[in-house]
Amino acid sequence: MINLPSSSDVLIIGGGATGAGIARDLAMRGASVVLIEKGDFCAGASGSNHGMLHSGARYASSDKESARECAEENDILKRTASAYIEDTGGFFVALPEDEGSFTDSFQSNCRAAGIYTRELAPEEVLREEPLLNPDITRAFEVKDAAVDPFMLVNATIASARAAGAVITNYSKAVSMNLGDEGIESVRIERAGRTCEIKPQLVINAAGAWAGSIAAMAGQNLEVGVDKGTMAVVDGRAANHLINRLRKPADADILVPHRSATIVGTTSSPGDLNRIRPTAEEVENLLREASKTIIGLHSMRTVRAYSGVRPLAGAGGRNASRNFNVTKHENSNMISVVGGKLTTYRLIAQKVADEAAGFLGISSACRTDREELPVLEKFRSKQEVCSCEMVSRDSLIEWSKSDDVTCAADLMRRTRAGMGYCQSGLCAFDIVSCMEGDPVQMLQDFLSERWKGEEAVLYDQQLRQEVFKSHLFKVYNIDHSGGN
Numbered sequence: 061m062i063n064l065p066s067s068s069d070v071l072i073i074g075g076g077a078t079g080a081g082i083a084r085d086l087a088m089r090g091a092s093v094v095l096i097e098k099g100d101f102c103a104g105a106s107g108s109n110h111g112m113l114h115s116g117a118r119y120a121s122s123d124k125e126s127a128r129e130c131a132e133e134n135d136i137l138k139r140t141a142s143a144y145i146e147d148t149g150g151f152f153v154a155l156p157e158d159e160g161s162f163t164d165s166f167q168s169n170c171r172a173a174g175i176y177t178r179e180l181a182p183e184e185v186l187r188e189e190p191l192l193n194p195d196i197t198r199a200f201e202v203k204d205a206a207v208d209p210f211m212l213v214n215a216t217i218a219s220a221r222a223a224g225a226v227i228t229n230y231s232k233a234v235s236m237n238l239g240d241e242g243i244e245s246v247r248i249e250r251a252g253r254t255c256e257i258k259p260q261l262v263i264n265a266a267g268a269w270a271g272s273i274a275a276m277a278g279q280n281l282e283v284g285v286d287k288g289t290m291a292v293v294d295g296r297a298a299n300h301l302i303n304r305l306r307k308p309a310d311a312d313i314l315v316p317h318r319s320a321t322i323v324g325t326t327s328s329p330g331d332l333n334r335i336r337p338t339a340e341e342v343e344n345l346l347r348e349a350s351k352t353i354i355g356l357h358s359m360r361t362v363r364a365y366s367g368v369r370p371l372a373g374a375g376g377r378n379a380s381r382n383f384n385v386t387k388h389e390n391s392n393m394i395s396v397v398g399g400k401l402t403t404y405r406l407i408a409q410k411v412a413d414e415a416a417g418f419l420g421i422s423s424a425c426r427t428d429r430e431e432l433p434v435l436e437k438f439r440s441k442q443e444v445c446s447c448e449m450v451s452r453d454s455l456i457e458w459s460k461s462d463d464v465t466c467a468a469d470l471m472r473r474t475r476a477g478m479g480y481c482q483s484g485l486c487a488f489d490i491v492s493c494m495e496g497d498p499v500q501m502l503q504d505f506l507s508e509r510w511k512g513e514e515a516v517l518y519d520q521q522l523r524q525e526v527f528k529s530h531l532f533k534v535y536n537i538d539h540s541g542g543n
């Protein structure tokens with residue numbers, strides 16, 4: 061177990077995205093930082109959300125400031141945290157019943173907030189997303205993406221630690237000793253023991269629990285708590301992030317995440333003692349989302365989960381998604397509440413600016429430029445060929461050899477592409493590990509493989525080859541090399 065120091069410049073309470081972001085920012089500016097989290101990292105809202113990297117379009121009509129912030133942070137995170145983002149792109153689609161002023165003013169509202177949109181013909185979108193309801197009347201392309209919240213927060217923590225922060229989970233702030241100048245020490249419970257730390261400044265990043273942390277310091281803080289439930293459906297119902305183009309309501313968002321689709325969300329008053337999805341919520345979500353994606357209801361729903369949105373002010377679907385940073389009067393505590401996962405870096409920057417002012421630190425924020433590290437485990441688990449269990453690292457290593465001139469050379473040294481799918485699913489990835497013209501390399505590789513496939517085109521394997529030819533046709537590549 062990590063040892064905690066007895067004092068620090070800053071003690072951050074809460075190991076969600078916000079707390080982790082603040083720890084990274086302040087440690088990079090040279091502050092001595094300790095962060096404690098009562099559960100595992102991401103135990104709160106940061107581990108129970110949609111995993112949507114907002115383009116801002118969703119808030120353009122109701123909350124221009126949040127919308128603009130989302131758009132700016134979307135660009136920054138795609139540059140600095142690309143390992144944890146799948147840049148799916150997004151579509152807002154309207155059904156006949158959604159027609160009205162919200163739909164009509166959508167694009168002008170986005171434009172006013174500086175958010176990219178492009179109107180597409182419904183047929184164009186249906187070609188890309190064949191499971192969408194064919195009755196859609198309007199469609200807009202936006203820059204939404206899918207983000208892995210767990211990996212994002214863990215990479216942020218790794219970066220903060222590399223900059224010197226001491227960060228520990230399963231460590232709960234339970235009480236505070238108060239004096240004339242504010243908080244003198246914070247008592248922490250971990251592994252059945254208690255210890256104390258004396259920080260110059262306490263940062264309350266406890267999300268939906270921030271009100272009770274403020275109360276420990278004798279301060280008042282209004283925190284809205286809003287529950288949202290999501291369902292996880294097996295398989296990708298769409299490859300783009302799909303938003304229903306209407307005033308925000310239940311089941312408006314479908315996020316493709318790796319091999320699943322996350323459908324959500326609901327919105328109801330939250331109870332911190334009961335953050336569990338109900339069967340009724342899931343049934344309603346799937347019924348409503350099936351209007352957007354036909355047949356969703358018949359796909360396998362593998363699980364559901366709920367989270368509580370910490371909102372700056374009163375809760376509810378229409379509450380602002382903006383955030384509040386409060387430097388409490390007569391106290392050495394800053395509280396931060398609200399915002400989005402998408403804006404976690406910006407929120408951290410604002411809090412760190414306030415903290416740096418208090419501590420007399422003059423160095424500036426660098427998190428908008430410095431990339432997050434690619435976690436070692438994440439890297440090594442990235443498998444290119446799952447039939448033969450070949451990792452991207454090993455392919456890249458071999459591709460540097462003077463002996464390797466084409467993808468087939470790479471295959472013979474690693475077995476990538478030799479397995480059950482016969483490179484049907486991994487050919488793109490194999491080629492992406494090499495330098496050169498990818499389309500030509502792919503064509504050459506598939507023609508080479510075809511030589512051994514022609515003779516076995518019957519029964520199951522024929523079906524597999526037809527499937528493969530469909531996969532490659534999308535890229536205008538003939539997987540039989542013209543044979």
Ligand SMILES: Cc1cc2nc3c(=O)[nH]c(=O)nc-3n(C[C@H](O)[C@H](O)[C@H](O)COP(=O)(O)OP(=O)(O)OC[C@H]3O[C@@H](n4cnc5c(N)ncnc54)[C@H](O)[C@@H]3O)c2cc1C
Nearest residue numbers: 074076078098104105106109110112233267288367401402
């Ligand atoms: C249903 C839902 C869907 C959402 N979808 C999206 C989305 O798609 N995209 C997006 O950008 N945003 C989304 N959000 C919002 C986003 O998840 C939150 O804004 C963000 O995660 C808040 O992070 P946080 O660190 O402030 O809070 P949290 O992640 O809740 O972190 C607070 C942490 O403090 C810890 N803590 C509490 N008390 C103590 C204590 N006494 N001692 C130590 N630790 C303590 C908690 O365990 C918790 O881990 C969604 C939220 C919800 C609920």
